[in-house]
Every structure is written in structure tokens, then in C-alpha cells.
Amino acid sequence: MHITHYIPLFPFVAFLINIFWGRRLGIGSAYVALAACGAAFIFSVKTMLGLQAGDGSYNLGTWLVINGRALDFGILVDPLTVMMLLIVTFIGLFILIYSIGYMHGEDRFSRYFAYISLFMASMLGLVISDNFVMLLICWEGVGLCSYLLISFWHEKAAAARAGLKAFVTTRIGDTGFLIGILLLFFTTGTFHFTDLPGLNGPEWLLTLSAILIFTGAMGKSAQFPLHVWLPDAMEGPTAVSALIHAATMVAAGVYLVARCFPLFAAHPMALQTVAVIGAISALGAASIALVNNDIKRILAYSTISQLGLMMLGLGVGGLSAGTFHLMTHAFFKALLFLCAGSVIHAVHTQDIWKMGGLMKKMKVTGMAFVIGTLALAGVPPFAGFWSKDEILVTAWNNHHPVLFAVALLTSLLTAFYMGRLIFVVLFGEKRSDTHAHESPATMTVPLIVLSLFAAGAGFIGSPLKEAGEHAGPALFIMGLSTLVSFAGLGTAYLIYIRRLELLPASVLTSLNGFRTLLINKYYCDEIYNVVFVKPCLRLCQGSFEFDAKVVDGVVNGVGSFVQQCACMLRKVQSGFVHNYLILQALGLLMIIVWLIKI
Amino acid sequence: MIPLGFYVAISAFLFCLGIFGAMTRRNVIGVLISIELILNAANINLVAFNKYLGDKTGLGEIFSLFVIAIAAAASVVGLVLIIAIYRNSKSLFTEDFHLMKE
Numbered sequence: 174m175h176i177t178h179y180i181p182l183f184p185f186v187a188f189l190i191n192i193f194w195g196r197r198l199g200i201g202s203a204y205v206a207l208a209a210c211g212a213a214f215i216f217s218v219k220t221m222l223g224l225q226a227g228d229g230s231y232n233l234g235t236w237l238v239i240n241g242r243a244l245d246f247g248i249l250v251d252p253l254t255v256m257m258l259l260i261v262t263f264i265g266l267f268i269l270i271y272s273i274g275y276m277h278g279e280d281r282f283s284r285y286f287a288y289i290s291l292f293m294a295s296m297l298g299l300v301i302s303d304n305f306v307m308l309l310i311c312w313e314g315v316g317l318c319s320y321l322l323i324s325f326w327h328e329k330a331a332a333a334r335a336g337l338k339a340f341v342t343t344r345i346g347d348t349g350f351l352i353g354i355l356l357l358f359f360t361t362g363t364f365h366f367t368d369l370p371g372l373n374g375p376e377w378l379l380t381l382s383a384i385l386i387f388t389g390a391m392g393k394s395a396q397f398p399l400h401v402w403l404p405d406a407m408e409g410p411t412a413v414s415a416l417i418h419a420a421t422m423v424a425a426g427v428y429l430v431a432r433c434f435p436l437f438a439a440h441p442m443a444l445q446t447v448a449v450i451g452a453i454s455a456l457g458a459a460s461i462a463l464v465n466n467d468i469k470r471i472l473a474y475s476t477i478s479q480l481g482l483m484m485l486g487l488g489v490g491g492l493s494a495g496t497f498h499l500m501t502h503a504f505f506k507a508l509l510f511l512c513a514g515s516v517i518h519a520v521h522t523q524d525i526w527k528m529g530g531l532m533k534k535m536k537v538t539g540m541a542f543v544i545g546t547l548a549l550a551g552v553p554p555f556a557g558f559w560s561k562d563e564i565l566v567t568a569w570n571n572h573h574p575v576l577f578a579v580a581l582l583t584s585l586l587t588a589f590y591m592g593r594l595i596f597v598v599l600f601g602e603k604r605s606d607t608h609a610h611e612s613p614a615t616m617t618v619p620l621i622v623l624s625l626f627a628a629g630a631g632f633i634g635s636p637l638k639e640a641g642e643h644a645g646p647a648l649f650i651m652g653l654s655t656l657v658s659f660a661g662l663g664t665a666y667l668i669y670i671r672r673l674e675l676l677p678a679s680v681l682t683s684l685n686g687f688r689t690l691l692i693n694k695y696y697c698d699e700i701y702n703v704v705f706v707k708p709c710l711r712l713c714q715g716s717f718e719f720d721a722k723v724v725d726g727v728v729n730g731v732g733s734f735v736q737q738c739a740c741m742l743r744k745v746q747s748g749f750v751h752n753y754l755i756l757q758a759l760g761l762l763m764i765i766v767w768l769i770k771i
Numbered sequence: 772m773i774p775l776g777f778y779v780a781i782s783a784f785l786f787c788l789g790i791f792g793a794m795t796r797r798n799v800i801g802v803l804i805s806i807e808l809i810l811n812a813a814n815i816n817l818v819a820f821n822k823y824l825g826d827k828t829g830l831g832e833i834f835s836l837f838v839i840a841i842a843a844a845a846s847v848v849g850l851v852l853i854i855a856i857y858r859n860s861k862s863l864f865t866e867d868f869h870l871m872k873e
Binding site (some may be wrong): 750751 | 794
């Protein structure tokens, strides 16, 4: 049964309905989106069952023929695709339910659901594409929706700027991605993922194209040095942050690397790049999250860090480990964002130091938040523990001690900043006069369901795992990672609840410089501003002036030259008959002189 | 027999007189008369050269007759125009006729 290609069509139809008749539908537009997502989920489940029954990829027909090689409308069905389909539709379903409560009373309510539907259509199209061209089209589609939804409240200047920043930053990666795809095509003559294992071609060209393809993943998955857009993307509605900027779209980069894994695996340089970039992002973002005070931005940096961890997992050769972490992360990070949204909905601020003691007032949200935190911190037996453990084991087994250490340190920092977050927000004393109350059922039910998955998704195990992979010092690493999680959470507890001074004052002051560096996010925005944005603006200004003065100057100069000549020549046309006669006579004289000379 | 040079000289003199008159006369009718002088200078040339070149068919003489006829017609048109202009501007001086300029 070939039904997979219908999956993206449902949300797309919902998008068309909502964009054209959304205003008339009112709250009904949410149900349209919900129904489409539900149908997509059912078809995804059917696809999964079909895959287990032996169905696989299929072609819908030939799209283009380039140099005698066909580019097909291919639908790729394999465990990775099915996993992504289920994540997107399942989490999407609950985030849509949540959005009904969260976006209630919004002016552009139906527009929101139209964009979300378009996003789901693009994302689902992305994961079922079997070639780079279709993937790139959907890839740009999700980028567009990300832009539209980040700047959904475009009346706010910050939101409009954040959308633009996200779009431009990811576009830099996408440009590399496009060059990489074309380079791969001109080297090997194929766009299809199924041809990736065992490609023939010059080593350095294939490595280069793999790294360029990875640039696209870097932009989309907010990896260093293109990570700067994700924290600003938190200007969008929180449900969007949960779906797009935590669970699905940002994971598209990881998905891309996983999808092209044979290409990366064949070229150690490319794989090394993935791992190193992942490690830098994981550690750097985790350290920034330590000192941030905005509940959503902490989670955003955490997302960058966790995506970095996935990249690291893939980079050390752990295809199953990276994708497994992608899956578990999708659940618990979506959950955490939805919790954050629920908290923001209740207290109307994003500053964690204005919250506090919310556990008593918001029991469901609080419990869900704690579960999400435990999952992210990697406390057994929650989901994050299992997937993070796999990454650590893979890094250890494949002899990458430095990357292993980085991953472990990231885990420690993760546990600490998540501990800080919940201890400040949920426990501790009340810090401001807000009358927090529990959110409506449309918001709490998704929290409960996602909590179950955040707690239990780890037991499913990686869908891509091969038998007998789990060997070696697994128990030792499990113990170590558990220890690290508890150490991080415990330190946070001691500092933020018991208010103990763990470090002497002199050490703290000496760390002040580092703290300032972290608060300013390693000055990434400032450096980019000076190195890229300012010169670019200057170039624009220069081009503008060149255009205004030189190009327009030439055009205007020609015009005014003709005008001035005309002014002088006009005097000849005096209107006096005598002058004409004189000129006539002079002309005659000249002709005569000329004739005589000859 | 009067040599050709005399005819050509008188014709050139008449021509220059006509040009001078046309350029200096303020009165439109004077200009018209001057133009007739120019045409007649041409006629003298035509007849003189016809005789000088010994053309038996008398083409030059016939041509000068045509010129006279056409000059008469042209003068009529010119006079008509002068009357029309006079009715508009109540003037016969050329410097008053500059409607084309503005």
C-alpha cells in the first residue's frame, strides 16, 4: 500500500482552507488543522505498519531527466523516515491542541493554524523525500514557516527582527547546502539518497560536498557558528518554539546528516567536522544557558546544546545514537517548552527571577516540568538518560576520549542549568505579586501526554539500532552519566534552594570575567555585527551611493547635456523671418564655397 | 555679341541685390519683391546659358517661362499669406511676425 505521499497533503489542504477561509471559520480553523494532523498521524502509523509488513520506498514517477539520469518523485520509507513522521505528527497533534488554549483570543488565530499546517506539510514532505532536490524544496518551506511564525507578532519590532535574523542566518547555511548538493551532483551525477553508499569520485570533492551539505544542517539546527538565530526565535509564540524550534524543524539538520550518513561515514574528515561542530555547540550553548535569565532562552540554548550532542553522536559514528537522542529530545524538549508556555501564560513574564513557588499553584504544569527536566538532565529511567547514554557509549567505543569528555561535561552543565531553572521557577519563595493559576485543559492534557512519553520513550530504544551493538563498558558509562546528572541537579539544589556558598568569594570574583563572557553569549552577536553586518551595511550604503551618484549621475548627465544643447540650439529658432533668411543665405554660401573648392 | 560674362555678372548682381533686399527689408511686400529679383536672376542665367551652349531646342528659355509662371503663382500665395497675416496682426513688418517662436 503506497500511502505515504498522502501524509503531507493533509496538512497542506488544511493550510489552503485556513489561509483562504480562515477568517470565516474562526475557531474552526484549529479543528481543520487538528483533523489534518490526525489524519497524517493515522497514515504515519499505517506507514509504520506497512514498513513492518515489508513495504518500502516507491516512486511516483519521473520528474526530470538530467544528462540522461532520471530525477524521480521518490518516496523514501525506512525506519528513520517513519520515526520522523511519527514524531512530527504525534507531537504536532498535541501542540495543536495546546495552541487552541494558548492562542485563544488572538487576532490572527486562523492565520496561525494556517502557518502551522504549512509547516507540518513541509516538514512531512522533507522526511519522505528520497532525493536532495525535493528535500531542499521542503527544507526552504520549513524555513519560510519558521520565519512567518517567529515574526507572528510582527507588531513587535523584536519579533520582526528575530524572524529576519532567523531567515538570513539559515539562508547562509542553505546556500552552502545548495552548493554542496550541486557539487555532489556534478561529481557523482546523483541526487538520490539511496545512491549515497559507495559513491565514486575524487575524495576531496566528496568530502567538500559533505561538509557543504553539513553547512545547511548547521544553519537549520542552529549549530555554531550559525546558532545565533535560535535564541532570538523565542520571540514567536511558545507553542511554535516547542514544535518548530525544539522538536522538529531544528532536528531537520540532524535528520539530514543522518540521512546522508553513508556519505559522511565514508569520509572521515566530514564526519570529524560534524563531531567537532557538534561538540563546540553542545558545550558553548550549555555554558550560556547557565547564566541566562529568560525561561525560553534557557530552553533555546539547551536545544542548541542538545542538537550539538546529537551531531556529536552522529559525528563519532553513532547513527542510531544520534537519531535516538533526536527522538527522545523531541518529546521532552517539546514538553519543556509547553510547560514554559503554560508558566508564561500564568505569570506574564519570561524572567525566571520574577517567578518562584509556582509548584503549589500549577500542579500539572509543575509535575510535567519536573519530568521534562529529569528527562533532559538524563536521570534514569527517563528518556534522556537512555539516548544520552548511547551517545556517550558510542563516543567511548569509537575511541574519541575528548569528545566523550565534552559530552559528559555538557551533561553536567545541562543537569545544572535545568536544576537551576526548576528550583528558581517552581520551588523556592514567591518573588512577585502574580496571581498564577493553572492553565486550561487544552493546555494541560498535552502536557500530561508528553510527560508520559518524556518519561517512557527511552524504553522503546533506538529504531535504527542493530543487534549486538551495545557492547563494551556500558554499565560503567551508565553509572558515570547518572552520577553526573545527580551531581548537576544536586549542585543546583544546594545553590538555589539551600543557598549555600559552595565556592569561596575570592574564587567567585575571579570567575566574574568568565561570567560576563557567558552573559554576553561569548559576544557572538557583537562579533558578527562588527565582522559581517556592519561591513555588509557599509557595502550596501556604498552601493547605494554609487547608484545614486555614478549610475544615476551618468543617466541624469546625459539628460541634462541634451537639455543644455537643446537650450543653445533653441536660440536658432528665433521666429524672425529675417534670421531664417540669413541662415538660408549663409547655407547657400557654404554650399557654393564647397562646390567651388571641389 | 555680348559675351556671356556680362549676363552672368548682371545675374549675380541681381541675385545679390535680391538676397540683400530680402535680408534687410522690414516690409513683407519688399521681401516678396526681392525674392522675385532672385528668381529673375536665375532666369537670366537660364536664357544666357541656353544661348551660350547653343541648344537648338530652347530648353532653357522654356524653363525660364515655367519659372516666371510658377513665380507668379508663388507670389499670389505669398500675397494671400501676407493679407491673412495682416488681418491678424495689423502689421506688415517682419519683426512682428514671430508666432512660431512662442
